[in-house]
Amino acid sequence: MNRYRQLRECSRSVVMVVVAWLFCVGTLVSAQTKNSCLDCHSNLPEPLGVSVETYSQNIHAAKGLTCAACHGGDASNDDPEKAMSRAAGWKGKIERKQIPELCASCHSDAERMKKYNPGLRVDQFQQYKTSVHGMKWAKGDTRVAVCTDCHGVHDLRAPSDPRSNVHPTNIATTCSRCHADAEYMKPYGIGTDQFTNYEQSVHHDAMVVRGDLSAPTCTTCHGNHGATPPGVANVTNVCSNCHVFQAQLFQTSPHKDAFAAMGFPGCVTCHSNHAIKHPTDEMVGTGAQAVCIRCHAEGDAGFAQARAMHDQLENLQSAFSASEEILGRAERQGMEVSQPMLQQAQAKDALLKARVTVHAFSDSELKRDTDAGLAVTRQTHIAGEQALEEWKFRQVGLGLSLFMIALTLVGLGFYIRNLERK
Amino acid sequence: MSSVPDVGVTDPSAPPDLPRRRLVNILLGTGLLASAAAFLYPIVRYLVPPKLPDLGGDAVLAARISELKPNTAKTFRFGTRPGLLIETASGEYRAMSATCTHLGCTVQYRPDLREIWCACHNGMYDLNGRNISGPPPRPLEAFEVQVRGDEIFVRRKQEA
Amino acid sequence: MASPLTSVRAWVDERFHLDEFKTLAQKKKVPIHRYSYWYFLGGMTLFLFGVQILTGALLLLYYRPGADEAFESVQLIMTQVQFGWLIRSVHSWSANLLVFMVFAHMFSVLFLKSYRKPRELTWVSGMLLLFLMLGFGFSGYLLPWNTLSYFATKVGTEIPAQIPIIGHPTLLFLRGGEEITGSTLTRLFGFHVAILPAIATLLIVVHVALIQYFGMSVPPRIETEWQANPAARREIRFFPNFVLRELMAWYVALGLLGALAALFPWSLGVKADPFGSAPAGIKPEWYFLFMFQTLKLIPAKILGMDGEMLGILAFGVIGAAALLLPFLDREKPFNTRHWISGFACVFLGYMVAMTVYGWVAK
Numbered sequence: 001m002n003r004y005r006q007l008r009e010c011s012r013s014v015v016m017v018v019v020a021w022l023f024c025v026g027t028l029v030s031a032q033t034k035n036s037c038l039d040c041h042s043n044l045p046e047p048l049g050v051s052v053e054t055y056s057q058n059i060h061a062a063k064g065l066t067c068a069a070c071h072g073g074d075a076s077n078d079d080p081e082k083a084m085s086r087a088a089g090w091k092g093k094i095e096r097k098q099i100p101e102l103c104a105s106c107h108s109d110a111e112r113m114k115k116y117n118p119g120l121r122v123d124q125f126q127q128y129k130t131s132v133h134g135m136k137w138a139k140g141d142t143r144v145a146v147c148t149d150c151h152g153v154h155d156l157r158a159p160s161d162p163r164s165n166v167h168p169t170n171i172a173t174t175c176s177r178c179h180a181d182a183e184y185m186k187p188y189g190i191g192t193d194q195f196t197n198y199e200q201s202v203h204h205d206a207m208v209v210r211g212d213l214s215a216p217t218c219t220t221c222h223g224n225h226g227a228t229p230p231g232v233a234n235v236t237n238v239c240s241n242c243h244v245f246q247a248q249l250f251q252t253s254p255h256k257d258a259f260a261a262m263g264f265p266g267c268v269t270c271h272s273n274h275a276i277k278h279p280t281d282e283m284v285g286t287g288a289q290a291v292c293i294r295c296h297a298e299g300d301a302g303f304a305q306a307r308a309m310h311d312q313l314e315n316l317q318s319a320f321s322a323s324e325e326i327l328g329r330a331e332r333q334g335m336e337v338s339q340p341m342l343q344q345a346q347a348k349d350a351l352l353k354a355r356v357t358v359h360a361f362s363d364s365e366l367k368r369d370t371d372a373g374l375a376v377t378r379q380t381h382i383a384g385e386q387a388l389e390e391w392k393f394r395q396v397g398l399g400l401s402l403f404m405i406a407l408t409l410v411g412l413g414f415y416i417r418n419l420e421r422k
Numbered sequence: 423m424s425s426v427p428d429v430g431v432t433d434p435s436a437p438p439d440l441p442r443r444r445l446v447n448i449l450l451g452t453g454l455l456a457s458a459a460a461f462l463y464p465i466v467r468y469l470v471p472p473k474l475p476d477l478g479g480d481a482v483l484a485a486r487i488s489e490l491k492p493n494t495a496k497t498f499r500f501g502t503r504p505g506l507l508i509e510t511a512s513g514e515y516r517a518m519s520a521t522c523t524h525l526g527c528t529v530q531y532r533p534d535l536r537e538i539w540c541a542c543h544n545g546m547y548d549l550n551g552r553n554i555s556g557p558p559p560r561p562l563e564a565f566e567v568q569v570r571g572d573e574i575f576v577r578r579k580q581e582a
Numbered sequence: 583m584a585s586p587l588t589s590v591r592a593w594v595d596e597r598f599h600l601d602e603f604k605t606l607a608q609k610k611k612v613p614i615h616r617y618s619y620w621y622f623l624g625g626m627t628l629f630l631f632g633v634q635i636l637t638g639a640l641l642l643l644y645y646r647p648g649a650d651e652a653f654e655s656v657q658l659i660m661t662q663v664q665f666g667w668l669i670r671s672v673h674s675w676s677a678n679l680l681v682f683m684v685f686a687h688m689f690s691v692l693f694l695k696s697y698r699k700p701r702e703l704t705w706v707s708g709m710l711l712l713f714l715m716l717g718f719g720f721s722g723y724l725l726p727w728n729t730l731s732y733f734a735t736k737v738g739t740e741i742p743a744q745i746p747i748i749g750h751p752t753l754l755f756l757r758g759g760e761e762i763t764g765s766t767l768t769r770l771f772g773f774h775v776a777i778l779p780a781i782a783t784l785l786i787v788v789h790v791a792l793i794q795y796f797g798m799s800v801p802p803r804i805e806t807e808w809q810a811n812p813a814a815r816r817e818i819r820f821f822p823n824f825v826l827r828e829l830m831a832w833y834v835a836l837g838l839l840g841a842l843a844a845l846f847p848w849s850l851g852v853k854a855d856p857f858g859s860a861p862a863g864i865k866p867e868w869y870f871l872f873m874f875q876t877l878k879l880i881p882a883k884i885l886g887m888d889g890e891m892l893g894i895l896a897f898g899v900i901g902a903a904a905l906l907l908p909f910l911d912r913e914k915p916f917n918t919r920h921w922i923s924g925f926a927c928v929f930l931g932y933m934v935a936m937t938v939y940g941w942v943a944k
Contacts, residue, residue, distance in 0.1 A: 244544050334847040336661045342499070349527050353541050394667075398844040401460040405837040408453030412830045414446040420823065457833070464665035468640055472662040501654065501853070578650070 034076045036083055037067040050154045057155045057163075063116055070094065070102060099146040100128060100137060127226035134226075143184070150174050166224075169208055171217045172198055194218075197274035205278075216242070221273075235273075236266035243267075249359040281317060284358055285310025308363035312370040313354060319377035320347050326384030333391050340383035347376040481568060481575035484517065488572065495531030498576070504528050505565060505576060510549060511536065517565040517576040518551040524558040538562070610797070610820035615804045617694055621824075622831050623687040624793075628786070629832045630680040633839065634718075637673040638775070645725070647771040649764035652727035653853040660850055671843035677719060679839070681869045684715045692907070692926050695919070696799035702908035704792040707785050709905045714782050716869065721774040723867055724767060728851030733860045735770075736762050738870065741877065744891045745898075762856065865940060872933045873897055875940035900929070 035055075042052045055061050066075035073090035077083045084090045094102055104125035106112050113120050128134040133144045148156075150166055157164035165174045176195035178184050185192050198204050198218070206215035221238045222229060230238045240247030250256060250266070259266060265273070270283070270291040282289040285306050286296075292306035323344060330337045350373025357369045484498040484507045495508040497520055506520040508531050518538075522529050527542035537554070538547040545556035552561045568575045594600060612621060644663055646655040659666035688708065691697060697705035724735045739762070743753040758765035800808070808815045818824055866874050876897075880889040903910065912918050 334845075334849070336657070336667070336850055338657070338850070339499070339661070342503070345504075345526075346528060349541065352527070356541075394844045397460075398840055401457070401840050402837050404453060404456035404460050405833050405840075407449065408457045409830055409833055411446060411450030411453040412826055412833070415450050416823065416826050416830075418443055418446055419826070420818075457836075461836070464668050465640065467664040468666060468669055469643070470664060471644075472658070472664065 033064050033066055035061075035066040036075050036078045037071070037073070039078065040080065041067075054155045057157055059156060059158045069106075096142045096146055097137065097140070099148055100125060100134070103147045124225040127223070131223070131225065131227040132229075143187075145178065149178075168213050168215075168217055169211075171219055172204070175218045194274045197272070201274060201276040202278045203276060232263060232265040233260070235268050239267045245356050246359040249357065253359065253361045255361050279355070281310065281313045281355070284313060302361075305361065305363045309358060309361075309366050312363065312366050313351075313358070316347075316351050316354060316370045316373045316377070319374055319381070320344070320351060323347070323377045323380040323384060326381060326388065330384050330387035330391065333388070335387040335391055337383065337387050340380040340387075343376055343380050343383075347373045347380065349373075350376065481577040483573055484567075484576040485574050486572050487569070487574065490515075490574075493533045493536070495533075497528065497530075500565070500576060506531060506538065506562075507567070507574065507576060508538075508549065515567040515569065515574060516549055516551075517567045519563040519565070521562075522558055523553065523560040523562065524556070529562070607821050608819065610794070611817040612798050612820055612824045613800050613804070614816040614818055615800070617801055617804065620690040620694060621798065622828060623683060623690055625828045626831060626835060627680065627683045627687050628790075629835060630676050630683055631715075631782075631786070633676045633836075634673065634680060635779070637669050637676065640669045641673060642775060647725070647768055649727060649767055649854075652725060652767060653850075656726045657850055660847075667847055668840075668843050671846075671848045672839050674848040675842040675846075676839055677722060678868070679835075681715055681719055684712050685869075688712055689926065689930060693923060694799070694801045695911075696801075697908045698799070698802075698911065699908070701792070701796050701799060704789060704796065705908050706905060707789040707792065709907075711782060711785050711789060713901070714778055714785065717778055718774060718782075719867060719869060721770040721778065724762075724770050725774065726851065727767060727854050729854050729858070729861060730851055730864070732762060732854035732856065733864045734866045735766070736860070737864060737874075738866050741873075741890075741894060744888070744894050746891065868937055868941065871940035872936035875936045875943065878940075 038050065038052055038055060041048060041050050042055075043049070050067075055067075060069060067073070068075040068089075071091050071094070072088065073085065074083050074088040077088075082088065084092075107120075108122050108125045110122045113122055128147075129138065133146075136144045137146065151159075152165050159166045161167060162169065164170065172195060180192050180195040182192045203216045206212040207217055219227070236247055236250065246267075258264075259269060271279070280289070283291050286293055286298075286303060287310070290306065290310070292302065296302040296306055323340075327337050327341055327344070331341075350369055354366060354369040354373065357366050360366070482498065482500050482505070484500075484505065485496045490496060490507070490509040492509055492513055493511040495506055498505050498507055500519070504520040506518055506529060508516045510516060520528050520530075522540040522542065522545055524540065524543060524545050527540050529538050529540045529545070529547065531537075532539045535546075537549065538551070539545070540547075540556070540558065543557050545558040546554050547558065547562055548554050550561070551564045553559065564579060565576045566579050568577070612618070641659065644655060644659050644666065646652060656670065659670050661667075663669075691705070691708070720735075720738060724731045739753055739756045742756070743749045745752065754760070756766075756769075757763075758769040865871060877890050877893045880893045882889050884892050907922065910918060911922055
């Protein structure tokens with residue numbers, strides 16, 4: 001009997017504590033801006049539940065906006081009837097097809113956005129309408145991406161936040177959620193290997209592995225709000241934003257008109273669009289891994305040029321390596337070769353430059369760069385040879401000197417012995 | 423104090439030099455002379471100065487006046503790194519480090535643009551070395567130029 | 583009959599009456615016993631010091647002290663000057679051999695008890711010379727102005743700074759300022775080529791003169807043996823017998839130096855960048871390693887006092903004791919001789935162990 005009373009009192013105190021705690025939490029949350037919606041909805045299960053923690057990540061919450069900003073209703077009222085009344089403008093769950101216009105109701109309003117961040121663009125919706133996603137949405141397709149699919153909804157973070165789905169390091173993953181799903185993409189008839197390919201690319205490596213945020217991701221070439229694959233004629237324009245020299249050389253090269261006539265997509269023809277691997281010297285030429293032989297065959301002018309260009313690059317590369325090797329050997333033997341090693345940097349520069357000049361697709365152009373590099377490597381190699389010669393000279397000198405010293409020692413030894421024999 | 427005869431005293435009444443003795447003397451003499459020569463030869467060579475322009479303080483002889491024309495430049499060695507000496511179109515000399523502040527490639531002067539350009543990633547610097555376009559994050563270190571006679575010397579900027 | 587040599591000698595004799603020196607020289611004897619080989623070490627040290635003077639003077643013809651030029655001038659010597667690599671490498675190798683030799687000479691004298699009366703001042707002058715050689719090593723090390731030397735000097739000058747009261751003034755004195763700058767280079771250069779050589783020359787003259795005056799010491803054990811059996815006593819003349827043998831040793835050393843210079847030329851390194859960070863695992867030259875490693879291992883606090891400072895003071899005390907060693911060797915109140923040998927043995931072992939440890943430790 002006592003025990004039952006004890007249990008009741010105990011559980012009563014527990015309940016009081018819990019209620020008090022909830023009250024505190026509730027007041028804490030609404031201490032910034034009262035958001036009565038969260039008070040209940042943070043305790044509800046999916047799909048109605050939005051935890052306090054989730055919503056606190058939202059950049060809108062940080063700017064003082066409540067759930068009512070999108071869902072309507074009255075967030076200052078604790079009474080669910082009054083908070084979620086149609087009279088207060090409550091919209092309930094927002095339908096997918098309503099989302100773009102809902103977001104645009106603020107984000108396309110320059111006057112309104114100025115108050116929060118005057119630097120923010122206000123043409124996202126306009127751009128969206130030109131995109132493939134936007135155009136399909138306009139026709140009633142509810143499976144295409146809308147604002148929340150990429151940006152998130154209740155935990156919507158600023159794009160500069162590394163945890164945001166649209167932070168540069170995460171964009172490819174976000175796009176792949178649909179675009180790598182073969183089942184989902186079936187009605188659209190486009191491939192779903194882009195993400196897998198991108199993961200093998202040098203751009204992915206730069207962005208994700210080396211952390212270079214300026215490296216391209218899906219949106220860099222395709223656009224973000226106005227997402228459209230660049231047209232065949234426009235691909236070069238996109239790549240040339242960063243790869244200036246290669247594009248300039250390409251424009252003046254015989255390939256420009258030839259590719260246009262064949263309907264080839266510029267840079268993508270040789271380098272691929274998503275699986276852009278790190279180019280090697282083997283890509284140029286007539287070898288098994290060369291891209292040139294995809295079009296050029298033995299006997300045509302292009303084939304000869306390709307072979308010539310490959311040979312030139314290979315010459316310079318092996319000359320550079322040979323110089324590195326001999327200078328390394330000299331250095332390990334203790335010779336001072338810092339000056340020619342410094343010069344090697346010039347040869348390296350020439351090699352890098354030559355690999356860009358390839359895009360002029362003219363072996364005479366390329367020759368100018370490789371010859372400059374070879375002039376340097378010739379000098380550095382000679383320096384290396386001289387260093388090794390000097391080393392040999394020193395060893396010979398040492399040997400002779402030691403021999404003479406040994407001679408003297410023997411002489412001294414005998415002299416002493418003779419001296420002391422008496 | 424010693425009862426043993428002094429060691430090493432040659433007895434003047436000893437028989438004349440044995441052939442072996444002469445051999446030893448010759449051996450010793452040759453050895454001494456030869457090793458002395460091997461010792462002195464490098465020292466004598468060392469005393470002769472190498473043919474090099476005098477450093478004259480911490481300045482480096484970058485070029486002669488005759489080597490440059492207006493709106494041209496020359497890359498020279500400055501310490502362990504390359505330097506760039508430019509004669510501007512108006513005849514002024516400018517010198518700066520030729521190591522691009524982006525990833526270390528050697529920059530060059532572009533007479534057509536009248537600016538300094540890095541071929542690796544299209545970085546641009548103005549004639550004062552300030553980075554004006556492209557990836558370079560910092561300006562090129564500027565050096566002091568001194569013209570003595572027909573020689574152009576370059577050295578690090580001195581603190582005031 | 584009148585060979586050129588004889589006529590020159592006659593000419594000199596008419597003027598300089600060198601007979602007295604000749605007689606003195608011919609009288610000088612070297613005792614021969616099973617420890618006689620240790621007698622070579624002193625001459626070897628002198629020889630190596632002579633090599634340093636010669637190569638050092640030659641280096642002076644091309645070296646430029648000054649933060650802007652020092653490294654470049656050494657680079658010039660190593661790459662452009664004919665046989666510059668040889669002179670510089672011999673100088674560096676000989677420096678290391680010299681320090682080793684001076685320690686070996688000191689320890690051999692200690693264990694053979696040559697510091698006993700009447701040779702106390704010979705020991706003191708020799709000990710001072712040892713400290714000077716370490717000073718030569720320390721000051722010379724900075725002169726190429728490369729990364730290793732810059733940071734080794736930085737670490738090395740911070741250690742005496744720990745000594746209370748005189749520590750900071752010592753640091754300022756050594757560095758020519760608060761930090762290692764071109765002023766430090768100028769100052770240490772001045773020590774290395776002028777001040778230390780002047781003092782060293784004086785001390786060497788004193789040291790050698792005292793040795794000539796007192797003659798070669800015989801270890802106590804041998805002395806006892808010879809007193810028991812006078813017939814066993816053996817001596818050879820200094821001129822020419824011992825000198826010829828010493829010449830052989832010097833030739834061997836010369837050959838060794840040449841081989842080291844040709845096979846293991848001294849590296850140039852990278853020019854010092856005061857704003858760069860110290861390379862990982864920076865440590866001083868091997869002859870300071872035992873002190874450096876000891877200070878690294880000492881706990882931060884011993885009995886409430888700063889550990890490092892206590893370590894430095896301990897080394898100071900040992901140095902002072904070493905300097906005044908002959909005066910610590912007494913028979914009253916108790917015979918200290920074996921204690922001295924024992925302690926020296928332990929300390930030698932400690933030095934070797936710490937040097938090896940410091941060398942292999944990261």
